[in-house]
Amino acid sequence: MNKHSSPSMNIARTPVGTTEGYMPGFGNDFETEALPGALPQGMNSPQKCNYGLYGEQLSGTAFTAPSHQNERTWCYRIRPSVKHSGRYTRLQPTHWKSAPHVIDDVTSLGQYRWDPLPHAQTPMTWLTGMHTMTTAGDVNTQVGMASHVYLVTESMKDEYFYSADSELLVVPQEGRLRFCTELGIIDLEPKEIALLPRGLVYRVEVIEGPARGFVCENYGQKFELPGRGPIGANCMANRRDFKTPVAAFEDREVPSTLTIKWCGQFHQTQIGHSPLDVVAWHGNYAPVKYDLRNYCPIGAVLFDHPDPSIFTVLTAPSGVPGTANIDFVLFRERWMTQEDTFRPPWYHKNVMSEMMGNIYGKYDAKPNGFAPGSVSLHNMMIPHGPDMEAFEKASNAELKPEKLTDTMSFMFETRFPQHLTVFAAKEAPLQEDYIDCWTSLEKKFDGTPGRK
Numbered sequence: 133m134n135k136h137s138s139p140s141m142n143i144a145r146t147p148v149g150t151t152e153g154y155m156p157g158f159g160n161d162f163e164t165e166a167l168p169g170a171l172p173q174g175m176n177s178p179q180k181c182n183y184g185l186y187g188e189q190l191s192g193t194a195f196t197a198p199s200h201q202n203e204r205t206w207c208y209r210i211r212p213s214v215k216h217s218g219r220y221t222r223l224q225p226t227h228w229k230s231a232p233h234v235i236d237d238v239t240s241l242g243q244y245r246w247d248p249l250p251h252a253q254t255p256m257t258w259l260t261g262m263h264t265m266t267t268a269g270d271v272n273t274q275v276g277m278a279s280h281v282y283l284v285t286e287s288m289k290d291e292y293f294y295s296a297d298s299e300l301l302v303v304p305q306e307g308r309l310r311f312c313t314e315l316g317i318i319d320l321e322p323k324e325i326a327l328l329p330r331g332l333v334y335r336v337e338v339i340e341g342p343a344r345g346f347v348c349e350n351y352g353q354k355f356e357l358p359g360r361g362p363i364g365a366n367c368m369a370n371r372r373d374f375k376t377p378v379a380a381f382e383d384r385e386v387p388s389t390l391t392i393k394w395c396g397q398f399h400q401t402q403i404g405h406s407p408l409d410v411v412a413w414h415g416n417y418a419p420v421k422y423d424l425r426n427y428c429p430i431g432a433v434l435f436d437h438p439d440p441s442i443f444t445v446l447t448a449p450s451g452v453p454g455t456a457n458i459d460f461v462l463f464r465e466r467w468m469t470q471e472d473t474f475r476p477p478w479y480h481k482n483v484m485s486e487m488m489g490n491i492y493g494k495y496d497a498k499p500n501g502f503a504p505g506s507v508s509l510h511n512m513m514i515p516h517g518p519d520m521e522a523f524e525k526a527s528n529a530e531l532k533p534e535k536l537t538d539t540m541s542f543m544f545e546t547r548f549p550q551h552l553t554v555f556a557a558k559e560a561p562l563q564e565d566y567i568d569c570w571t572s573l574e575k576k577f578d579g580t581p582g583r584k
């Protein structure tokens with residue numbers, strides 16, 4: 133049994149060029165089969181597929197999208213997806229919310245920070261353990277996003293899920309999860325991320341728990357690699373380091389539940405078998421994982437430092453060139469070498485809203501109070517920056533080359549204002565005194581020419 137398979141899943145023989153059940157590349161056109169000859173050659177829809185399989189296309193873009201943006205995957209499965217769908221019952225999960233979600237008695241304007249969400253005694257699965265912190269935009273018009281923290285203690289048992297609303301960017305902070313998807317298996321641990329496309333069916337299992345992490349729910353255009361501009365062809369996140377799973381399938385006749393998120397609503401249907409029955413597939417619309425330790429940061433080598441956009445791992449574009457629906461930005465270990473420069477992030481106000489999380493270690497601009505698992509929110513046009521301790525240390529430090537170590541934080545940045553949920557405002561462990569971290573900043577101006 134391949135170590136990336138569930139006991140009930142049949143996984144593909146590992147083809148040449150793969151690494152332990154994954155195929156390298158981002159946006160590639162892949163092909164993979166779990167049984168020899170299951171994948172048609174030279175055509176997509178033969179009159180009869182091998183093994184009695186059904187051919188079915190999963191489209192991630194409109195049919196007429198430009199060819200360089202067109203995304204679709206042909207699946208050869210035991211049953212067509214219409215057999216995985218029946219009459220639906222409306223559900224209302226406790227803490228998973230969608231935009232627009234504006235609460236009259238909740239103030240989203242301000243600087244906010246939360247301690248790590250504690251693990252509850254109540255068992256939680258991927259669905260029941262998703263806790264929405266902020267929403268932005270409108271899920272019905274497919275613009276904007278939501279940010280979540282997940283707490284998972286239990287595997288989904290004969291339960292399956294897909295989101296018709298969104299692509300999910302998963303950022304683990306604690307524990308290990310297995311995503312058994314229609315197109316293969318992804319094992320995920322801290323310092324890695326995964327992208328789960330809109331419409332992809334999957335089940336989440338706990339490999340090592342309890343598990344905690346962060347999710348960016350992207351309502352808009354899919355995440356892609358940012359343009360490097362004058363940086364050129366290399367560094368930042370390289371395509372070869374992304375891994376897409378090889379084909380795997382379940383052929384199990386067992387009562388199962390499928391839950392669908394659609395326009396912010398949750399619906400459930402009962403079926404008599406596992407829907408993870410894709411025996412072979414080819415295309416470029418598929419889940420993918422990436423090891424954040426492979427991210428190669430870029431920085432200044434003489435003075436000043438560029439905007440934090442140079443740390444962008446993935447971007448989801450909007451209709452405005454250069455202004456993202458979402459940027460996923462990573463602050464990891466790196467060398468600092470600038471001369472005569474205030475090296476931490478500077479004070480600023482931003483048209484973008486910043487939801488930040490700590491995966492491990494300390495963040496250099498906020499060395500205190502931002503523990504692993506914590507999140508913070510600096511909404512659009514709200515001033516923020518280093519606290520007093522970070523400012524004084526950086527202003528008076530000997531500016532020799534220094535390597536930042538034991539640090540990995542990230543940011544979900546969006547052009548939309550982010551609105552707090554009731555959970556974030558009234559139930560999550562909000563740091564009420566966070567705003568006070570700037571209180572001790574002193575007035576240093578005295579009008580003396582040349583004084584520093």
